[in-house]
Amino acid sequence: SKLKDPRATSASQAQEIAKSTPVISWMNYANDGEESAAFEAAIVAAYHFTAGMDEETLSTLENSIIVINPAHNPDSHQRHVAWMKGMKVGPNGTPDRIAAEHQGDWLMSTSDTHYKLDSNRDGFALSQKESQIVAKEMRHWSPQIWVDYHGEPEEYFFAPYAIPVNPIYPSSIVKWAEVIGRANASAFDEHSWTYTSREIYDLHYPGYWDSYPAFNGAIGMTYETNGGGDKGFQYYRNDGTISTLKNATAHHVVATIATAKAAAENREGLLNDYYNFFKQGMDEVRDEPVKQVAILGGKQPNDALNLVELLLEHEIEVFVTSDEKAADGISYLYGDTERRSLPVGTFIVPMNQPNKRLAKVLLERNVGIQKEFLDEALAAHNYNNSVGANAPKKRVGFYDVTAWSLPLTYGVEAYGLSNPFTGNLSLVTEADLKVSNTTPGDKANYAYLFSYSSNDAASLMSKLMMEGFRVSMATEPFEREGKSYEKGVVVVRVEKNEESLHQRINELALESNVKVEAIDEAWTDKGILMGARTVVSLKKPKVMVLMDEPTDGRSYGAIWFTLEQRYGIEFTAVRVQDFNRADLFEYDVVIMPPGSAAGYKNLIGDRGINRMKEWIRNGGTFIGIQDGATFAIDDDVNLSSSRRLSGVRVDNTPGAIFRVNLDTNHFLSLGYDQHIPVHVNSATILTSSQQGANVAVFDESAILSGFVFEENKNNFPGNSYLIHEPTGSGNVILFAEQPVFRAYWRGLERLLVNSILLAPSF
Ligand SMILES: [Zn+2]
Structure with missing residues (x-):
C-alpha cells in the first residue's frame, strides 16, 4: 500500500519495494451471478492454487498473492441455480435454444442483485452492499491485476479492450492488458480453443468491475466465457456445435492460471507501473485546467454531505473551508466561468492527491x-x-451511458476551480458529516419543523408518514422570530399526533441527519400562519408498483431499492399480468416503471385502460416513467395531452446530462431550485402537455455532460421532462426518463417522492 502514496514514497523507494514484493492478482467471479461458469471456475481455481505442487504453480505463488472472490453476487447465483434445477429436463438439460431452461426468467434467472440492480454498473456508485464490501476489500488488498469473470457471448473474450478506453487512464493499462491477453491467447492456443478480443467490452464507463478497479490502479479486465448461465448445461451455438457448462468452466480456469502466471512473471514491471499510476496522476494536474472541485452545501447541506460521504468511501481526500473567499471556476450547472464567493463549509476536492484519477473520473464535469x-x-x-x-x-x-459526473447526479452546486482555493482548509473525516443540533432539544408545544431541501429531509418526512404520524407541508413562505422560511417546510403538529411523536421525531432526525426545530406557537410574524390552507395535510398513500414482464427489471429494481431502503415507502409490487385482477380503488398511487409501452398496452388491454381512467378521475395518481409515460401518451391510451415528438428523427441518447427549467410554483418542484440537471438515456422526447403543467422543461443549450447526436440536440428545448396533468380529481404524472437511474441518480429522488407522497394530497 506504500506504492499508492507517492507523497510518502519516492520513485527510488518504490523501485526497491517492487523488487522484493509479490504482485497481487484479484480473481473476481460471479459478478453477474447467473453466469454460472464463473462460480464453478472459482472452485476449481481455488483447488488448483491451494493443492498444486507443480513447478509452474509454485513459481506463480512464490511471486504473487492470488485473491479469489468466488461470488461477487451470491444472491443472483443462488437464484439462478435454484431456477435452473427446476427448469432443466434430463440430467444434462437440452441444447435446444428455445428450451425453457435457456430463456432467462424475469425474476429468478437474472444477473442482478437482490434489489434487481446491475452490480456490474455499480462500481463507482457503491449503492449495493455487495459493491461496498468488495470495494472495501479491494482497497485493503490493493491488487495490481483484477479479472472480473463473466459468461455471455458465443466465443471466449479476454483483454485487450474494445475502444473507447477512458482517456483518464494511463497508457500502461492498455500495454499490460495486451501482455496478459497474449499470455491467455498462448494458453488457449495450446488447446486449439477459439477466442476473441478488442471488441464490445470497452473501458469507458467507470462503474464496471474492470474499469472501477482500474481507476484504483489495477489492470482491470473482463473475461467472458462461452457457456453456462442461460446457456445452461449445454447449448447449440450458431454453427451447430454445442457449448457446455463444463467447457466454459475449463476456459475460465485456464485463463485464470495463465493470467496469474503472466502477472507473477511480470511482477516487478506491474508493481512499478502501479506506483506510476498514482504518481503520474498527481504530476499531470500541473497541466490540467481544473485544480480543485468545490462543492457547496446550499440551504440544507445533506445532499452535499452524502456525496462527500461517498468520496470518503472511495478514499478520496476532501477538505472543508473555514473562511469565505472568492474563486474562479466553471459552473457545473451552467458551464460558464464565474467568480464565485465560496462560503464557509464549502467542500474542496483537490485533484493533486494520490487518488486523483478516480477523483477526476467521478467529479469531472464532462469526461x-x-x-x-x-x-x-x-x-x-x-x-x-x-x-x-x-x-x-x-x-x-x-455500450453504456456517457455521463455520470457526481456533482450533477447528486444535484449539488459545484465549480471546477482553475486555481487552488487560497483560504483555510481542513481535512474532512466521517465524523464531520453529522449535522449538528439535529434533535430539537426542547419538547415542542406546537409543532416540529424542518426544511425540505434535501433527500435526507424527504426521507425523514416519508418515514414519519409511514409510521402513521400526521405531517403537513407549508407551501408558502413565512417568518417567525426573525427567521425566514422558504416554501416547502415540513410541519408536524403536536396537536394532531400521538404523544409518541416527541420521542420518535428525535430518533428519526438523528437517523436521517436532519436538523429539526421545535416551535411553541402557531403564530408567525409574516406570511402564512401554521393553520393556513396552504399548509397542506399529507395523507399516507397506498402505493402499487408494477413489475415482471414487460417491466424493465433494473428500472423496477432502482425504484424498489429507492423506496424501500432510502425512504421507507411501503408499496405493493403487482405483476403487470395481475393488474386487471387488482382492486385498483384500494390504491392511491400506481407506478408504471420503464419497460415496454406496447407490452403494457397488450397486457392491460382496453378494459384495464378504461378502468384506470375511471380510477384516475376518482382521485388515483398514475406515475408513468419513461416507457410508462409513452404508454400513457399513446393515442389509444390517451391519459395525457402530451405526445411523443414526431416528424423529426429522434436518435437514442446514450446517457447524457441535460439542464431543465422547473416550474417552481408547482408542488412537484418543492425542495428544488429553478434549474436542475437530469439524465437522458432513450430515444423518447415528450412534447408539452396542452392541458396540464409542464413541470420540468428542457432549457436552450441544455447539454451539460455526455454525448448527444448533433441532429438530436435541437429536439430537446421546450419539450418536457416532467408533466403533471390533473384529470378529474386524480393525477397523471409523466417522467420522460428514469429519475432514479441505477440508484445513483440521487438528485432527482425528490421528484419521485413528491409524485408519490404529495400528489395524492394536493
Ligand atoms: Zn456478465
Missing part, C-alpha cells in the same frame, strides 16, 4: 470520449441513417 471511437461511432451512425429502415445496420458502439 471526453476517445476520438478514434467517436469517429467510428459517427461513421456507423451516418451509414445507418443513409440506408432504408429495414436494411442491415452497423453497430454504433455505445
Whole structure:
C-alpha cells in the first residue's frame, strides 16, 4: 500500500519495494451471478492454487498473492441455480435454444442483485452492499491485476479492450492488458480453443468491475466465457456445435492460471507501473485546467454531505473551508466561468492527491470520449441513417451511458476551480458529516419543523408518514422570530399526533441527519400562519408498483431499492399480468416503471385502460416513467395531452446530462431550485402537455455532460421532462426518463417522492 502514496514514497523507494514484493492478482467471479461458469471456475481455481505442487504453480505463488472472490453476487447465483434445477429436463438439460431452461426468467434467472440492480454498473456508485464490501476489500488488498469473470457471448473474450478506453487512464493499462491477453491467447492456443478480443467490452464507463478497479490502479479486465448461465448445461451455438457448462468452466480456469502466471512473471514491471499510476496522476494536474472541485452545501447541506460521504468511501481526500473567499471556476450547472464567493463549509476536492484519477473520473464535469471511437461511432451512425429502415445496420458502439459526473447526479452546486482555493482548509473525516443540533432539544408545544431541501429531509418526512404520524407541508413562505422560511417546510403538529411523536421525531432526525426545530406557537410574524390552507395535510398513500414482464427489471429494481431502503415507502409490487385482477380503488398511487409501452398496452388491454381512467378521475395518481409515460401518451391510451415528438428523427441518447427549467410554483418542484440537471438515456422526447403543467422543461443549450447526436440536440428545448396533468380529481404524472437511474441518480429522488407522497394530497 506504500506504492499508492507517492507523497510518502519516492520513485527510488518504490523501485526497491517492487523488487522484493509479490504482485497481487484479484480473481473476481460471479459478478453477474447467473453466469454460472464463473462460480464453478472459482472452485476449481481455488483447488488448483491451494493443492498444486507443480513447478509452474509454485513459481506463480512464490511471486504473487492470488485473491479469489468466488461470488461477487451470491444472491443472483443462488437464484439462478435454484431456477435452473427446476427448469432443466434430463440430467444434462437440452441444447435446444428455445428450451425453457435457456430463456432467462424475469425474476429468478437474472444477473442482478437482490434489489434487481446491475452490480456490474455499480462500481463507482457503491449503492449495493455487495459493491461496498468488495470495494472495501479491494482497497485493503490493493491488487495490481483484477479479472472480473463473466459468461455471455458465443466465443471466449479476454483483454485487450474494445475502444473507447477512458482517456483518464494511463497508457500502461492498455500495454499490460495486451501482455496478459497474449499470455491467455498462448494458453488457449495450446488447446486449439477459439477466442476473441478488442471488441464490445470497452473501458469507458467507470462503474464496471474492470474499469472501477482500474481507476484504483489495477489492470482491470473482463473475461467472458462461452457457456453456462442461460446457456445452461449445454447449448447449440450458431454453427451447430454445442457449448457446455463444463467447457466454459475449463476456459475460465485456464485463463485464470495463465493470467496469474503472466502477472507473477511480470511482477516487478506491474508493481512499478502501479506506483506510476498514482504518481503520474498527481504530476499531470500541473497541466490540467481544473485544480480543485468545490462543492457547496446550499440551504440544507445533506445532499452535499452524502456525496462527500461517498468520496470518503472511495478514499478520496476532501477538505472543508473555514473562511469565505472568492474563486474562479466553471459552473457545473451552467458551464460558464464565474467568480464565485465560496462560503464557509464549502467542500474542496483537490485533484493533486494520490487518488486523483478516480477523483477526476467521478467529479469531472464532462469526461471526453476517445476520438478514434467517436469517429467510428459517427461513421456507423451516418451509414445507418443513409440506408432504408429495414436494411442491415452497423453497430454504433455505445455500450453504456456517457455521463455520470457526481456533482450533477447528486444535484449539488459545484465549480471546477482553475486555481487552488487560497483560504483555510481542513481535512474532512466521517465524523464531520453529522449535522449538528439535529434533535430539537426542547419538547415542542406546537409543532416540529424542518426544511425540505434535501433527500435526507424527504426521507425523514416519508418515514414519519409511514409510521402513521400526521405531517403537513407549508407551501408558502413565512417568518417567525426573525427567521425566514422558504416554501416547502415540513410541519408536524403536536396537536394532531400521538404523544409518541416527541420521542420518535428525535430518533428519526438523528437517523436521517436532519436538523429539526421545535416551535411553541402557531403564530408567525409574516406570511402564512401554521393553520393556513396552504399548509397542506399529507395523507399516507397506498402505493402499487408494477413489475415482471414487460417491466424493465433494473428500472423496477432502482425504484424498489429507492423506496424501500432510502425512504421507507411501503408499496405493493403487482405483476403487470395481475393488474386487471387488482382492486385498483384500494390504491392511491400506481407506478408504471420503464419497460415496454406496447407490452403494457397488450397486457392491460382496453378494459384495464378504461378502468384506470375511471380510477384516475376518482382521485388515483398514475406515475408513468419513461416507457410508462409513452404508454400513457399513446393515442389509444390517451391519459395525457402530451405526445411523443414526431416528424423529426429522434436518435437514442446514450446517457447524457441535460439542464431543465422547473416550474417552481408547482408542488412537484418543492425542495428544488429553478434549474436542475437530469439524465437522458432513450430515444423518447415528450412534447408539452396542452392541458396540464409542464413541470420540468428542457432549457436552450441544455447539454451539460455526455454525448448527444448533433441532429438530436435541437429536439430537446421546450419539450418536457416532467408533466403533471390533473384529470378529474386524480393525477397523471409523466417522467420522460428514469429519475432514479441505477440508484445513483440521487438528485432527482425528490421528484419521485413528491409524485408519490404529495400528489395524492394536493
Ligand atoms: Zn456478465
